[in-house]
Structure formats: structure tokens, C-alpha cells
């Protein structure tokens with residue numbers, strides 16, 4: 001999702017300068033720049049951490065809910081099977097791109113029964129633009145065949161059963177359980193959720209499974225699916241990777257990574 005127009009170039013340079021980097025047009029030697037940037041980042045980071053109170057999960061949720069009252073899954077689907085297909089396709093691909101190919105895929109293969117018998121070459125052609133299309137085709141067909149063979153063509157409702165399906169990991173299972181079935185089994189941790197969790201001081205972990213465990217300990221279970229949507233919305237619209245809009249961010253008062 002793209003955000004509205006603003007002077008990103010100017011602010012990007014300003015933010016970079018605050019972090020100890022350089023604005024466009026400034027020159028330093030790569031060696032000096034690397035050392036200086038790392039040192040100032042550490043300095044800025046420790047100053048901000050000590051000056052700000054820790055992020056309170058309840059206040060964070062409240063702020064983000066107010067900001068994004070319509071936060072929800074960006075994938076377009078009509079049932080659990082379609083969401084499962086769309087989530088498999090979304091690996092290493094934008095939701096917008098997935099939403100472009102799924103109308104054709106779902107029209108051609110509306111249920112697991114049709115998809116289980118699909119010609120792989122046909123599915124590959126339909127989903128090609130989402131990347132990794134050969135592996136994704138194998139996952140889609142394997143998943144559909146397993147649904148037909150083991151679950152009567154229905155999508156199962158437990159983490160354990162979902163994770164046994166080809167191409168389905170914990171993240172995909174969380175998306176399906178939380179959005180198609182309103183079951184908060186875990187927190188979906190994608191790149192936005194992982195990145196924001198670290199920036200906000202909610203987790204220091206890089207491993208999505210460890211980040212998820214920490215988030216599950218901090219937030220009420222009934223909020224887990226929504227929490228993921230809220231962080232993803234914020235990551236797309238304000239806390240943008242490599243150019244966070246801290247001066248426009250409602251969390252800047254409490255965020256330990258704020259540049260303002």
C-alpha cells in the first residue's frame with residue numbers, strides 16, 4: 001500500500017542526519033561514515049531509551065486502534081480456502097499483487113476439489129507474477145489434495161492440522177485461524193510486525209517465532225489477530241522501513257527508536 005505524497009526526500013535526509021548518517025549530497029569516506037553512523041546510532045538509541053518511559057502494550061493498542069479503526073487483512077478472500085491460497089501466494093510478494101491474481105485462480109479453481117486436480121502448468125501461469133511460482137504451485141496443489149484426502153475438502157481449524165498441510169507454516173496458519181475463523185491461536189509475525197516490535201522495544205528477537213512468543217505474553221489473546229493488522233498498517237503508512245515518519249507518528253513520545 002502506498003502512502004500519500006509528502007516531502008520524503010527532505011525528511012529522509014533529516015532523519016538520516018539525526019541517526020548519524022548523511023543527507024543526499026553530503027560526502028564522507030565509506031570507512032569513516034560506517035564508524036560514525038554506528039557510533040551515533042548507539043548514542044542516539046541509548047539517549048532515547050533512557051529519556052522515554054517504556055511502551056505500555058495497552059496504550060499502544062489503544063493508540064493504534066484509534067488511528068486504524070478499519071485495520072484488517074489486506075488479502076481479498078471469501079472463505080477459509082481462498083484465504084489459505086492467498087496467504088500461501090503472499091510469501092515474498094505484496095498483498096496487492098496477490099489480489100491481482102487470485103480472482104482468476106479462484107474463478108478457475110473455486111474449491112479444493114478442482115484445485116487438487118489442476119494442471120500444474122495452468123496454475124503456474126496464473127500465479128507467475130507472485131514469484132517462486134513453481135514452489136507455490138506445488139504447495140497449492142499439495143494443500144488442496146490434502147484437504148480433499150484428509151478433511152473432506154474443508155479447511156481444518158487447528159494450528160496442528162493446518163501446519164501439516166504442504167506450504168503452511170505457523171505464520172500462514174495464524175493468518176487463516178485469526179481471520180477466517182476468528183481464532184486467536186497466535187500473532188502473525190511478518191516483516192512489518194517483527195521490525196516494529198524491535199523498534200518499539202517489544203522484542204529484541206530476530207526469529208519471528210520468538211517475537212511471536214513475546215508478543216503473546218504482552219497482549220491479551222483476544223487482540224492477537226488485530227494487533228498484527230495494526231502493526232502492519234502502521235508499518236506501511238508511518239513507520240516505513242528505512243524512512244520512518246517519526247515526526248508524524250502518534251507513538252513518538254514513547255517509542256525508544258523515535259528520531260524526534
Ligand code: SF4
Pocket residue numbers: 199200238239240244245246249250251252253255256257258259
Ligand atoms: S516513532 Fe518512528 S521508529 Fe517509532 S514507531 Fe513511530 S515511526 Fe516508527
